[in-house]
Amino acid sequence: MARYMLVLKYDEAVAMATPPDPAIFEEMGRFNTAMVDAGVLLAGEGLAPSSQGAVVTFPDSGGDGTTVSDGPFTEARELIGGFWILKVDSLDEAVSWARKAPFRAGERIEVRRVTEAEDFEGIAPESVLEQEKELRERAEQQHGG
Incomplete structure (x- = not known):
């Protein structure tokens, strides 16, 4: 078995202009339950x-440090709206x-x-x-996984 991430991508400006139908929440509940x-x-x-949100940008080599830009991310055509992690074959x-x-x-879902x-x-x-294996085990213990 392997873990896969499903990443919801969408145009935030379009989504904000047309709020979701309340029925989508019930459909999403059924999808998650399944x-x-x-x-x-x-x-x-x-x-x-x-x-x-915010974006942290790292400098090109030789730069002076990171910069932080507050949202909204108007220059992005597509943003991540949510995700799922599945364990499947x-x-x-x-x-x-x-x-x-x-x-x-x-x-879209990537x-x-x-x-x-x-x-x-x-x-x-x-x-x-x-070290990575040990850190994963520690994190799992801390979060009751």
Whole structure:
């Protein structure tokens, strides 16, 4: 099994101009319930509008430091509106779940596999991989996972 992230992408300006039909919340509840019932949903959250966020930009090499820009992110054509993390057998299964999401025209779901430490074996130093494993175990214990 592998973990996949489903990332909802949308045009925030269009979404703000036409609020969602209240029925979408019931449809979303059914969609999330189906994933929980199937035992595939590990996490899922919606995100607040970009006006409530910030962007931290790192300097080019030799730069003086990071900059922070408050939202909204008007220059972005597409923003992330939410996400789910699923544990499924394949990309095809993750895509199958994404196809069932109750979204409006123009919204998209990007499906990406979440990397695991094994993906970096032979690339990252073994000490770093061991530290990553320990940190994941500690975080899981802290959050009751």
